[in-house]
Amino acid sequence: MLKLFKSIVALLMVLILVGSVVGCTSEPTAQEPVVESEEQTEEITEELVVEDRGYARPESLVSAEELNNMENVIIVDFRDATLPGGYIPGAIKIGRGEQFAEIEGVANMLPDKEIIERLLGGAGISNDDTVVIYDGDNGLWAARLWWTMKVYGHEDVRILEGGSDAWRDAGFRTQMTADSLEATTYTAKEANTTMIADLAMIKESFDNDNLVVLDTRSEGEWNDGRVPGAVWIEWTKALNADGTFKNANELRELYESNGITENKEAIMPHCRAAVRSAHTMFVLTELLGYENVRNYDGSWIEYEKSGEAIEK
Structure with missing residues (x-):
């Protein structure tokens, strides 16, 4: 009888030992990967939300x-020419005044394509180059050169x-x-007049609600006089406090x-x-995907000279 009791106790101890070993080895391996995977997914999702701001391009x-980290790129410094140093390594310099022309008494207008060909070719830029432009003014002047190059058909300019x-x-x-780069032969396209x-x-x-004039000047300039019926949104309104785009x-x-909606003519x-x-045209076309935006080349310099009505 005693011998039978000892056998039963021994059997029970073996069963308890086996159960505890199985429990310790199987439970963590079933749960640990699941928790780890969820954390990784949350991190990846958060990272994508931060980086993706919903821009069209x-x-x-x-x-x-x-x-x-970019390779095979032409970097253009388009800052004020009087600023000392501060050049991004490898950047070439293009003067701001070189992209302007006086046409029929109106200063600072787009030049003919031959001037742009000499400007870009002389700087060492080719038609198929990826070009990244920077300035020291939250993209203000960079956007002007971006527009000029786009008007004359350069495909990849950022x-x-x-x-x-x-x-x-x-x-x-x-x-x-x-x-500096060795000069090249740059061949501009005919000006894209839809821009x-x-x-x-x-x-x-004045008589067509589907044509909207968008004044991007300062509030003081707006109050001093404006195109009749124009809408005022200062260019800086598109930026965050740190100079990045909203x-x-x-x-x-x-x-x-x-x-200012996409359905306008x-x-x-x-x-x-x-x-x-x-700069505002860059926001509307590249970031929001509008296809009906035309930068007014003559702008206020031309309009004020024209003798047309000025609203106050």
């Missing part, structure tokens, strides 16, 4: 980190978001002087709430010399 904007400040803040090195508004179109907007939803709300931004308005 996100490739038109380049971050400092992206530019630092803007460094945040400009030289973003490059410096990222901790990347700079150099004291610009680089340009003229005085005749501005006057036509996301697509914020931009869409900004413009659509003021009647033409949206015609202007400023004083089609610089700030080029």
Whole structure:
């Protein structure tokens, strides 16, 4: 009897030992990968939400980190020529005044394509180059050169978001002087007139609600005089406090709430010399995907000279 009791106790101890071993080995291996996978998914999802701002053509904007890793790219420094140093390594210099022409007494207008061919070819830029432009003014001047190059058919031209400040803040090195490239032969296309508004179109907007004049100047300039019926949205409204662009939803709300919608026949931004308005055109076309935007080349310089009515 005692021998039978000892056998039963021994059997029970074996069963308890086996059960505890199985329990310890199987439970964690079943749960651990699931928890780890969920955490990884959350991290990836959060990262994508931060980076994707809903832009129509996100490739038109380049971050400092992206530019630092890009190969086979022409970097154009389009800052004020009087600024010392601060050049991104490898960048070439193009002077701001070289992209302007005086036409029929109106300064700062688009030059003929032959001038653009000499300008870009002389700088060493070829038609099939990827070009990234930066400035020190939150993309303001970079957008003007972007527009000029797009008008004359350059396919791959982009803007460094945040400009030289973003490059410096990222901790990347700079150099004291610009680089130079061997001159090339650049062949511009005929000017794409669907990207340009003229005085005749501005006057036509007086009696056509489908043609919208968009004033991108400062509030002081707006109050001093404006095109009759124009909508005022200063170019800086598209930017965050750090100089980066607002996301697509914020931009869409900004413009659509003021009647700047995709269904218009033409949206015609202007400023004083089609610089700030080029920045707004970049926002509307590249970030929001509008296809009906024409930068008013003559802008306020031409309009004020024209003798047409000025609203106050």
